[in-house]
Amino acid sequence: MSGLVLKLAPKERVLINGAVIENGDRRGRLSIVTPNANILRLRDAIHPEEATTPVRRVCYAAQLVLSGDSDAEETRLTLLRRIEELSQVFKDPDSRAALAEATDAVVADHHYRCLKALRTLLPREERLMALAAR
Secondary structure, eight states: OOSEEEEEOTTOEEEETTEEEEOOSSOEEEEEOSTTOOEEEGGGOOOGGGOOSHHHHHHHHHHHHHHTSSOHHHHHHHHHHHHHHHHTTOOSHHHHHHHHHHHHHHHTTOHHHHHHHHHTTHHHHHHHHHHHHO
16 A cells, blocks of 8 residues: 555644544554545644745645645646745755745645645745844
């Protein structure tokens, strides 16, 4: 059996295709065998009030597709535009690779993969924002 395996801490919550699932009192393990299921660990979720920077806003937009609050087809162009805007700032090879991965994921309707790639930019964005604040 292949697919995604989620290892959950006690009481950890995960959103799967719009349903919030909470683990029990012990560590748990779920095997997701349905391809293209929308999955989001709630501990990794960005809350609306936290979407205050360019990368966080793009992550939040991708997250809304995963949660079922935005339509993937309607959000595609917006996500691609925002990723393109980020490419004007993040010019190092690692960031470029992450942005290319995010773009490919949006085109392929793999929004979790997009979110995962974009989240790698969050520490870089924090450093850039700290430098700009000096």
